[in-house]
Amino acid sequence: MLRRFVAVVVLGFAALLTVLSGQASAEGEQIIGTLQTGRSGPIEGVTITVETTGGDEVGTDQTDSDGRFAIELPDGAGDYVVTLDADDLPDGVILREGGAERRITVGANRTQPVAFGIGDGSLRQASANIEILQRTLEGIRFGLLIAMAAVGLSLIFGTTGLVNFAHGELVAIGAVIAWFLNVDAGIPLIPATVAAIALGAVVGAINELGLWRPLRNRGTGLVAMLVISIGLSLALRYVLQIVFGGRARAYVSFQGQSATSYGVIRITDKDLFSIALSLAVLILVALMLQKTKVGKAMRAVADNRDLASSSGINVDRVILFVWMLGGALATLGGVLFGLSDQVSWDMGFQLLLLMFAGVVLGGLGTAYGALVGSLIVGIFVQVSTIVIPDETKYVGGLLLLIVILVVRPSGILGARARIG
Amino acid sequence: MQQVLDVLIISTKAFFGPLAVFYALMAIGLNVHFGYTGLLNFGQIGFAMLGGFGIAISVTTYGLPFVVGVLVGLLAAVLFALLLGLPTLRLRADYLAIVTIAAAEILRLLFRSVSATPITGATRGLSGFSGDFYALSPFETSARYTILGARWSGRELWVVSVGWTLVALGCLAVWLLMRSPWGRVIKAIREDEDAARSLGKNVYAYKMQSLILGGIFGALGGMIYALATSSANPDQYQSANTFLAYAALILGGTARVLGPVIGAMIFWFLLAFTESGLVELTGADGIIPPEILSSTDVAQIRFVLVGLGLMTLLIFRPQGIFGDRREVMLDAR
Numbered sequence: 001m002l003r004r005f006v007a008v009v010v011l012g013f014a015a016l017l018t019v020l021s022g023q024a025s026a027e028g029e030q031i032i033g034t035l036q037t038g039r040s041g042p043i044e045g046v047t048i049t050v051e052t053t054g055g056d057e058v059g060t061d062q063t064d065s066d067g068r069f070a071i072e073l074p075d076g077a078g079d080y081v082v083t084l085d086a087d088d089l090p091d092g093v094i095l096r097e098g099g100a101e102r103r104i105t106v107g108a109n110r111t112q113p114v115a116f117g118i119g120d121g122s123l124r125q126a127s128a129n130i131e132i133l134q135r136t137l138e139g140i141r142f143g144l145l146i147a148m149a150a151v152g153l154s155l156i157f158g159t160t161g162l163v164n165f166a167h168g169e170l171v172a173i174g175a176v177i178a179w180f181l182n183v184d185a186g187i188p189l190i191p192a193t194v195a196a197i198a199l200g201a202v203v204g205a206i207n208e209l210g211l212w213r214p215l216r217n218r219g220t221g222l223v224a225m226l227v228i229s230i231g232l233s234l235a236l237r238y239v240l241q242i243v244f245g246g247r248a249r250a251y252v253s254f255q256g257q258s259a260t261s262y263g264v265i266r267i268t269d270k271d272l273f274s275i276a277l278s279l280a281v282l283i284l285v286a287l288m289l290q291k292t293k294v295g296k297a298m299r300a301v302a303d304n305r306d307l308a309s310s311s312g313i314n315v316d317r318v319i320l321f322v323w324m325l326g327g328a329l330a331t332l333g334g335v336l337f338g339l340s341d342q343v344s345w346d347m348g349f350q351l352l353l354l355m356f357a358g359v360v361l362g363g364l365g366t367a368y369g370a371l372v373g374s375l376i377v378g379i380f381v382q383v384s385t386i387v388i389p390d391e392t393k394y395v396g397g398l399l400l401l402i403v404i405l406v407v408r409p410s411g412i413l414g415a416r417a418r419i420g
Numbered sequence: 421m422q423q424v425l426d427v428l429i430i431s432t433k434a435f436f437g438p439l440a441v442f443y444a445l446m447a448i449g450l451n452v453h454f455g456y457t458g459l460l461n462f463g464q465i466g467f468a469m470l471g472g473f474g475i476a477i478s479v480t481t482y483g484l485p486f487v488v489g490v491l492v493g494l495l496a497a498v499l500f501a502l503l504l505g506l507p508t509l510r511l512r513a514d515y516l517a518i519v520t521i522a523a524a525e526i527l528r529l530l531f532r533s534v535s536a537t538p539i540t541g542a543t544r545g546l547s548g549f550s551g552d553f554y555a556l557s558p559f560e561t562s563a564r565y566t567i568l569g570a571r572w573s574g575r576e577l578w579v580v581s582v583g584w585t586l587v588a589l590g591c592l593a594v595w596l597l598m599r600s601p602w603g604r605v606i607k608a609i610r611e612d613e614d615a616a617r618s619l620g621k622n623v624y625a626y627k628m629q630s631l632i633l634g635g636i637f638g639a640l641g642g643m644i645y646a647l648a649t650s651s652a653n654p655d656q657y658q659s660a661n662t663f664l665a666y667a668a669l670i671l672g673g674t675a676r677v678l679g680p681v682i683g684a685m686i687f688w689f690l691l692a693f694t695e696s697g698l699v700e701l702t703g704a705d706g707i708i709p710p711e712i713l714s715s716t717d718v719a720q721i722r723f724v725l726v727g728l729g730l731m732t733l734l735i736f737r738p739q740g741i742f743g744d745r746r747e748v749m750l751d752a753r
Contacts, residue, residue: 163514215735223460223513227670228734230462230663235727237660238720349659353525356518392533398522405519406507 029073029106031082033114035063042067043118046088051081053103077108084116093118128386130264135383141271141340143358143378144278147371149333150355151285152204152326154370157359158302159319162212162225166233167330168352170207173236174200174331175338175347176244182251189253193335197328204327208320233349241345248344274336281332282371285325289367294321302365354381354394357401363411372412376400425569427696433570434692438648440684441583442468445641446665447672447680448590449634454666455674456598457630458610460517462662463504466524467635468642469657470496473531473540475643476652479549481539486552490643497639500527501632509627524659532654545653553647554578576648583644587681590637595677597633606630607675660723667730673743683740691722 031050035043048069050058058080059071073080084100095118106112153167177199181192215225259266289295297318300308309315337347354377362373377397384396404411434440446464453459474493478484504523508516531540540546554561559574597603608616609623617623646652672683698718701708739745
């Protein structure tokens with residue numbers, strides 16, 4: 001939406017430049033400009049006033065049928081204030097940032113162009129619904145991606161009680177492994193991703209076997225483990241920066257795809273593929289949790305560890321499996337994020353906070369909660385870009401996290417007892 | 421030999437430098453939160469940012485006097501603590517951790533966004549707010565002083581003296597508070613929240629007071645940092661800095677009045693030592709070949725070492741150098 005507005009304003013500038021080239025050689029000093037937007041065309045009958053910085057009126061003009069105005073400056077070079085009478089603008093045309101006043105400096109013998117940022121308000125109204133649809137679709141893609149990474153985070157919490165702040169690094173490590181396989185080794189992205197997923201599972205297993213299982217056996221407290229996971233996250237993140245470099249980089253495959261239209265919605269093939277793949281994977285995970293023996297064991301351990309243990313479930317093996325699953329899913333999430341945005345060393349931390357938002361929203365420790373919560377966070381983040389600037393879009397997701405803790409701390413699917 | 425001496429001089433300066441003050445103040449705040457009350461505040465850098473930007477925005481953007489800026493910064497920290505505490509202090513410790521880290525990140529993202537440019541200067545940040553502060557300096561701001569082989573400008577000396585005075589006052593305040601009835605309730609909450617509640621103490625209110633108090637220390641730290649660098653840029657306040665302060669705190673010893681201060685000093689000595697040492701080693705005539713570690717990577721090594729150090733400390737010596745193992749709140753949920 002913002003982009004379209006910029007286009008409109010730039011159009012105004014372009015029109016102004018053509019005027020300028022025709023009059024640049026005129027004698028004396030002059031202030032000129034053109035008012036027009038993409039849809040409304042030239043705007044006629046708007047009063048433009050030029051004053052000195054002291055407030056004395058120098059001259060005034062109304063825009064002609066081409067939307068142009070030109071005001072002579074008998075006082076010569078100097079500083080002037082140019083004001084546009086906003087009441088003269090037709091309905092639907094609004095002033096953009098900068099307002100109705102411009103301070104300018106005119107040099108000797110110069111014809112000084114002035115640009116007012118005006119936008120076509122009616123344009124915004126017409127496409128708002130489509131825009132919401134479009135953003136919702138992007139949000140679904142983003143939410144599914146977060147969900148994939150977050151299922152592991154939630155299951156690890158459920159089975160071990162650990163809030164793993166280093167989970168974002170699993171995402172980033174996976175994406176970076178796939179990047180090296182894809183770009184440095186020249187393997188096409190799909191086989192590279194499959195290999196990276198296998199390696200991601202190994203990274204998860206190393207986490208459990210090398211660090212967390214020994215710590216659990218030592219009886220390390222949960223708060224200590226939480227701070228240890230922070231330490232691990234810091235160390236891994238900056239090792240990644242050394243290995244991968246500080247810049248964000250893209251995969252070689254599937255670059256520069258243009259969007260295909262489906263009715264009113266436009267989406268690139270890779271995004272569509274991303275949605276389908278995440279959905280398929282998440283459904284498989286859900287089926288596994290629901291139907292298979294190991295899935296049932298996972299839920300049993302998450303529900304009551306001691307009871308599960310005394311029913312003959314090998315808790316350590318189940319937890320190892322959870323870590324491997326978490327590592328693999330995080331890798332896939334990371335690759336998909338790298339595909340839509342770019343791979344960077346700190347992508348894990350950015351996603352981690354959104355994963356937390358999703359997991360807490362759905363209910364900490366529940367696999368399905370992570371799914372539902374992440375989806376909501378993803379959609380919320382993308383749709384919110386209609387009203388807030390793109391660069392602050394993650395703020396919305398994080399605010400959602402705080403709001404849900406006020407309203408319903410146990411999350412949408414969480415049991416009341418878990419928050420204690 | 422000269423190189424070794426240089427490295428030592430740089431590290432000694434870091435031992436007393438403004439960054440050590442910054443982290444000491446943040447860590448004192450975290451000590452109140454984590455060490456005494458058992459609150460996991462992972463967003464201390466957000467408090468620091470509010471302190472620094474409190475001065476910067478008031479003075480540079482709105483042209484208010486310096487003192488007003490300090491008050492605005494402190495007030496903002498109090499409000500931030502209230503905002504964070506209201507939803508989370510009734511919940512388990514890890515919820516506060518998640519919310520505080522998210523809130524600090526929200527603040528940073530908002531402050532650096534383009535739409536905030538007129539107020540915070542976005543990614544370029546603000547500068548030109550420290551004039552009033554340096555005008556108070558008894559040291560010649562342009563002169564250079566040599567102390568223990570390290571060269572200090574008058575400005576640095578002034579910031580550092582104010583900073584260490586604040587640290588000393590802060591320690592005194594914490595010491596007095598912790599031996600008062602209030603401090604005993606706070607520690608009781610850390611040990612057993614339910615027991616404290618059953619004795620009729622309003623646990624929620626005590627936790628909130630603790631969160632506010634520690635947040636104020638964080639804000640003071642951020643002010644010293646902003647004044648020392650004479651600039652306030654949102655990207656200086658990355659979340660990772662909170663964990664540097666945690667590392668300093670745990671190194672020194674949690675739940676000890678001087679733990680965070682000594683921790684921060686040793687921490688910065690070690691960091692500056694390894695960093696300037698690594699710069700020498702990876703430099704033109706260094707021993708480490710650039711294929712293994714180039715000199716541009718040294719800045720990242722800091723965080724890697726901090727991360728590994730934090731893990732090692734918690735696994736093998738959670739009480740740090742001076743702490744008492746029985747007083748370290750690490751096994752509670």
